Amino acid sequence: MSQPVVNQSIPRRRRRRRGSAESPPGTVVTYLRVSTSEQALSGLGLEAQRATVAAYAERKGLTIVGEHCDEGISAKSLRGRPAALAALAAVRAGGAAGLLVAKMDRLSRSVVDGAGLMEQAAREGWALHFADLDIDTGTPAGEMAANIIISGSQYERRLISQRTRDALAAKRARGERLGAAPSLPLEITRRIVAERANGMTFQAIADGLMADGVATARGKARWYPATIKAVTTSDNAAEVA
Template sequence: MTTPTADSSPSRRRRRSRVEAPAGTVVAYLRVSTTEQAVSGLGLEAQRATITAYSARKGLTVVDEYVDEGISAKSLRGRPGAQAALAAVRSSRAAGLLVAKMDRLSRSVVDGAGLMEGAGREGWALHFADLDIDTSTPAGEMAANIIISGSQYERRLISQRTKDALAAKGARGERLGAVPSLPIEVTRRIVTERAAGRTFQAIADGLMADGVPTARGGVKWYPATIKAVIGSDNAGEIRDELGLEI
């Protein structure tokens, strides 16, 4: 019985059968984190400029570009652009993945470490243009891990500070979130109609029939909403002004 050699092992055969991507080729990944940035394009052109400059300096060729708009870097899940970029390097359409800034790709230690481990195992490179880091080198991998850890710490610290601030406001009895604003003329209409004897439902139906939006811009009025408006400070001021009894 012949003993398999190291070269004939399954893992060795898999590495040999993998098609090598053209040297010096990369796919670019760009991300903007908010809907406003996605609509306006803020940030995308700056990322492209950084990627172009880095590619020229390093002699790299960008063969494709993938973009996620209005999506957070908290996790790789739910980011079709990132998944497509990873599929491109894993299928050897390019030799590396290039991002303008590390936090465009990941701010998670778990995701970042997993990506770098996968890149080394699968034979493709991760390039972070802003830091001039190529994670195919030991020094680059170590630097990237340190920076990702710091980025995750910053994100979690901001989140905790926000939670603490909201908890403090709640403890003081302050309202959390923006206060809806209803035009004074709509409040006046509700107050006068109620003073005239109309039911909450009838007032709500009339507002919907006339296409009057709610304080949050909605189209549906409910009796409970009318009741809340009647009990508001603005409604009280209008009642006093008009000398109405409700």
């Protein structure tokens, strides 16, 4: 039995994107994401995704013309993922005929975001490839299947979030310490809290610390927005506030 084909050609019902040149057929940009700083530092999560999209592209006869990667970012929506927005912008500008991700949940675990992306792809005439699903999101059946899977992912994310809140509440009730490890110097915690209070973004704070050669609590040279956020919500931050 032949395998289903995922958006290898743009259906005739799709419109050409307004204001952009026709994209080279069979071209894609890839989007990769790992949600924790540890995964970003090890590189294992990114390499696994990179291998998955490369194998998919070879199997489907697609040409990868660009890569966008969010490292250490676990934002719930696309608005908090700059590389994802850049990848979408590249496709919409005509730089490629489609967007390829290794797993659907790397791009979206939100019903609103996922459904909106599929609708946008169909309306504007670009392909949306999910290597883990191997379904055509341009067909009614494929779109329905993808929406079901996105709904399941969102449900799982919300369950995990609720379990985390319950666990943290239980720790607080027992008087246990929460948040970043106390090995981070107090003056660094104070600096992070002050810069955040002055309106700086997590990324800007991280960039500043790296520019000044400040090490993380674990002695690492690289700071991530998620690490900065963890410091600002820790018990250490409450003590210096």
